[in-house]
Amino acid sequence: MGSRARARRAAAMLGFLGLLCAVLGAVMIVMVPTLIKQQVLKNVRIDPSSLSFNMWKEIPVPFYLSVYFFDVVNPSAVLLGEKPQVRERGPYVYREFRHKSNITFNDNDTVSFLEYRSFQFQPDRSHGLESDYIVMPNILVLGAAMMMENKPMSLKLIMTLAFSTLGERAFMNRTVGEIMWGYEDPLVHLVNKYLPNMFPFKGKFGLFAELNNSNSGLFTVFTGVKDFSRIHLVDKWNGLSKVKYWHSDQCNMINGTSGQMWAPFMTPETSLEFYSPEACRSMNLVYKESGVFEGIPTYRFVAPSTLFANGSIYPPNEGFCPCLESGIQNISTCRFNAPLFLSHPHFYNADPMLAEAVLGLHPNPEEHSLFLDVHPVTGIPMNCSVKLQLSLYVKAIKGIGQTGKIEPVVLPLMWFEESGAMEGEPLQTFYTQLVLVPSVLHYAQYVLVGLGCVLLFIPIIHQIRSQEKCYLFWSSSKKGSKDKEAIQAYSESLMTSAPKGSVLQEARL
DSSP: OHHHHHHHHHHHHHHHHHHHHHHHHHHHHHHHHHHHHHHHHHHHSSOTTSTTHHHHHSOOSOEEEEEEEEEESOHHHHHTTOOOBEEEEEEEEEEEEEEEEEEEEOTTSEEEEEEEEEEEEOGGGOSSOTTOEEEEEOHHHHHHHHHTTTSOHHHHHHHHHHHHHHTOOSEEEEEHHHHHHOBOOHHHHHHHHHOTTSSSOOSOBOTTTTTTTEEEEEEEEEOSSSOGGGTTBEEEETTBSBOSSSSSHHHHBOOSBOSSOOOSSOOTTOEEEEEETTTTEEEEEEEEEEEEETTEEEEEEEOOTTTTOOTTTSGGGGGGOSOOSTTEEEOGGGTTTOOEEEESGGGTTSOHHHHHTSBTOOOOHHHHOOEEEEETTTTEEEEEEEEEEEEEEEOOOTTOGGGTTOOOEEEEEEEEEEEEEOOHHHHHHHHIIIIIHHHHHHHHHHHHHHHHHHHHHHHHHHHHHHHHHHHHHHHSOOSOHHHHHHHHHHHHHHHSOOOTTOOOOOOOO
């Protein structure tokens, strides 16, 4: 009889433990998503107490700038009216360092900051040296010629004479380092002397000269501490709520974030909008597919086909015009009126006429499309590759001899890729705290419920089996009424306490 009592107690204890597990699991199913959401909201906002603050302040991701130049193979033939032929050179790779300074928290739930960037050449990652020479269009000469197109002939002749005196030509042969970070040009000194406000730069001229050891403007963004719905959104850039470069209010709007973090809890319907000071406009990326980066679930966002479409293809872009073929954006209004155009590399996703007008271009999505892989729960980018191309619209200008007989063409100068991927200790910390722990909690709640249900079945099964044994004990014998009476007497003796000193007598069946 002692073994039966112990069995009943063990079954009861397992049932009680099962009930606790089931209740705990059910509570976790209800509470864990809320707790995870609260932790995410707490740790992605711009606040010194959040886990992501140091990541936001000093970006731990190693960024690289890879630059590819279009070396003009036949500059003399182009001046005679032939089709340009280019050869892609590069990449010339630079390590990009970013850090924020002048961080000021404001009373309206915003924070203002300057982000400085610097670049260091990486020979081991590059296919060439900064001392390599590249033949490319002379932006200063051809840009100035385009700006003089509708000026009086006398001014054009004076410009031609000035170009000749200074030794300026339509094409130049410069080193990679000079093209990137600047070179002394007598034309720049002349213009700055007599027209001091014409160029936004002084001294050296280079395509990336203004970006090295400089900032991209004063950003003021919402922290999300008081109003989470506006987290990371740009409030102002250089004190402006909208820019004045374009011809419509919609195109001038400063929308989205500063391009480093986005609001958490994304869905496939979410889009990534950000303001780019270099492009002088807001851009919008759209969801393409879900994926996994180093064990972390991600959403991949890409550029829509309408990003650089002209106004006739996509009416909202009409404000960026005057436009040429679709797929390139005129950025002359924010680049000292030089006829510069922004696009995808090799005119990918643009009007095929653009690539056909220049020999040596081969657009394809694998090499020339951009993407951002973002962790959808936190809105933090895991892996990115942003690729853009800078081109110059050139043609012969009557009265300016340096332009020769150049046929109108959008001639690519270079394209660049800014890439970065989270790695090392930041990646491990991110994975552990924001992926592994929530995953463990997610599965643990269902394991507890399942285990609780199993343990709850143990006392139930034990009770059923006990009742079956009792039933079999009562009904198994058919030997007569005396035997039944003996069985009944014995069963009743089990149900009652025996008096002290009495001895239960065995029923003989």
